Amino acid sequence: MNTIKNKVALITGGTKGIGYGIAEALLAQGVNVAVTSRSAEAANETAKLLNSSSYSALAIGVKADVRDFGSQQNAVRKVLSQFNQLDFVIANAGLGHFGSIEELSIEQWQDTIDTNLTGAFYTIKASVEALKKSKGYFITISSLAGANFFAKGSAYNASKFGLTGFTQAVMLDLRQHGVKVSTIMPGSVSTHFNGNEPDAKDDWKIQKEDLGEMVVDLLKMNPRTLPSKIEVRPTMPPTKG
Template identity: 80%
Template sequence: MKNQVALITGGSKGIGYGIAEALLMQGVHVAVTSRSEEAAKNAAQSLNALGLSGKAIGVMADVRDFKSQQNAVIQVLKSFGAINIVVANAGLGHFASIEDLSINQWNETIDTNLTGVFYSIKATVDALKASKGYFITISSLAGTNFFAKGSAYNASKFGLTGFTQSVMLDLRQYGVKVSTIMPGSVSTYFNGNTPKEEDVWKIQIEDIGELVVDLIKMNPRTLPSKIEVRPTMPPRK
């Protein structure tokens, strides 16, 4: 994996940041994106301060804007010369009953969690075909398990899971591997949460990072195309 190049959307914090750190430990060079240029640059600075084998750069990009993602890809190729790994991680959630869910909330959820991933692969597919690389999406157990007040989020993640599996079939003929990771509860800043000691039972961001590394290191003849992960022992209700 040393000197490979990864592009991680929404990599300035949470799961994306954990994946970036895990890849840097393997000698992979990493570009993390954020809608905030400051957040992207600060994340890269923090990752580089760890003194790991790979180098990190921060790139401003909004996954809902195809041109923005194309520009991010150009910057990464200019900096590192190739893209071997793309992790489509950027996502958000709005949770409300269908009576209360607003049009804007619906559109923002679908545009980020589903259309944003479509833009991610469209912007990087040529680079991934050239490198025979790996495209990984971060879906959710909500992409197979529906729940009340989750219509927008469920729709986006059900769609993302199916989308990724179809892309897997499209691209494997070119030597491009495609997988989706579907986590349960993860200790992140998602939906306004702040990680705390009581979250110790949840999946940690470094666990998802380790899983990404394991996928990339797997013998190329084998492709785990859809991976569900969940906390081993959640609190009793």
């Protein structure tokens, strides 16, 4: 089993939801973490909150927009400047616009693809040399929507189908360099995604700490073994009446 203490992780969209859960789990393992957000205030406030839990590792906030390649390059530079290494990159930033093809606007389509798919491309392009140097790990957070289509999900489905395929191809590209690549495809998760306010009604869903635990397990796995695509579902969703 790998030891991950004192390693360094960059998590895009790490200020809430799945990204925040992953940040907490990694800090608890002694991994230094950089969380990004389009908002500098949100990134810095999240880092402050994470550091208030007295982990031995350090969290920093970085303003970065995954839709902009230069912004992602700058985020990687800041991490390397702060920690002098980059071992794990979690491409988590994502959003969803939903509606029938008649309703979906050009802007909503572009925003979904640019964030969920092109954003992951920019993230690995900006960090690939650092990951090759550290023989690190690149993980994308896709979705079961990347394998199962549904009505009013054309933009989201397209972005997540694309992300799943993209990640698997990158895995084949980078394995020769000692870089491991995986995609995690969650079903329903208790987060603020799409305007949800998590509360007791979401107790049946996957929780953000569950995905944090999964990421830790992946990073600790023996280097000879690579779970390259993982589908994750709630054990017992409510029955539909």
